[in-house]
Amino acid sequence: MKYLCFAIISALNVHLIYGTDECGISHYKRPNSNIAGGREARKGEFPWMISVQVRNLGDPGHQHYCGASVINRKWILTATHCLRGIDAKDLQIVAGAHDIKSWTDHMSRHTVEHMVLHPDFDDKTGLNDIALIKVKQEFLFEEKSQWLVNSVCLPKEGYSPRESLGTAVGWGRKSDKGALSKILKTVDLPILKQDDCRRLVGYDFLKDQEFCAGGQHDKDTCTGDSGGPVTQIIENRAVLVGITSAGLGGVPCGSAGWPAIYTDVSKYIHWINEHID
The missing domain is CATH 2.40.10.10 (Trypsin-like serine proteases)
Known part of the structure; x- marks a missing residue:
């Protein structure tokens, strides 16, 4: 698979x-075509979009590995197969990103407090491929993030x-x-x-x-x-x-x-x- x-x-x-009261709202409208x-x-345009990044082995910094979605100020939702075999301390959660190679003041880095992998995930079939990540630092919504982060x-x-x-x-x-x-x-x-x-x-x-x-x-x-x-x-x-x-x-x-x-x-x-x- x-x-x-x-x-x-x-x-x-x-x-x-x-x-949440403001969930699913983007203040940057999509083009028609x-x-x-x-x-x-x-x-x-997609302020709930998260870059889940993993520490580079033998090299400083992190690189994009998987996506995820902000569902409230402390939790994101992703796939279990993204997290299997990975230590939480090696993960970096990046919100407000557009160009993941260019850091801006409106982006934010978050460390992982807790991961919940679905206990019935089947590695052979991919069934129950869902997981939760709780971050230590809350996501800032609305004006505080220039509307670039939302659930x-x-x-x-x-x-x-x-x-x-x-x-x-x-x-x-x-x-x-x-x-x-x-x-x-x-x-x-x-x-x-x-x-x-x-x-x-x-x-x-x-x-x-x-x-x-x-x-x-x-x-x-x-x-x-x-x-x-x-x-x-x-x-x-x-x-x-x-x-x-x-x-x-x-x-x-x-x-x-x-x-x-x-x-x-x-x-x-x-x-x-x-x-x-």
Whole structure:
């Protein structure tokens, strides 16, 4: 299995979200059109986007490893496969980033207080690929961060994001052999019906706690996007409906007819609340 990372946005029904008073609000509006294969995100367009960075072995500093999403002032949501075998002291959480190679005053570094990996994560199938990180230093929202940091809303338990359009976000590679992007990128992806996806990836492979999106040539998430958000717009707010989990082993990123797999956040709302309340 090939693990990845990302985020998603579209129009849905009402009364299906919860979170902080300001959750899911971006003060930097999206342009009306996308270029083929995606585009650079605007600075501050996705203020819940986090760069999870790992200390370089034998070298000072950290490098981007996975994405994550701010869900309140102390907690972020990511993928379990991003954190397995990694010591919390070797992680750096960066908020407010756009160009991850260029530090600005509006970016903030956070250390990890506590990690919660899903206990039933299956390394072979990728099932239950969801994890929480609690940071020691609170995230600053609204004016204090120049609106470059904010939380994303969560869906109500049981909400289905399928048969909608989504927007993937991350600093991942453009292709399997390409370098990580230093600028945050975004791309719109269709979220498939469950049965349609199972016909492509296998009926025994895709579980109810997952969904797939993409399958269009050159539009995909890739290595370095894992753990990032999949959002949809509900009542003019971005709602975290999925977490970038995995691509299909042996299939290059952006291959037509081959979608990637995402964790369905609505299936884990009870688990999330158990740990952040």
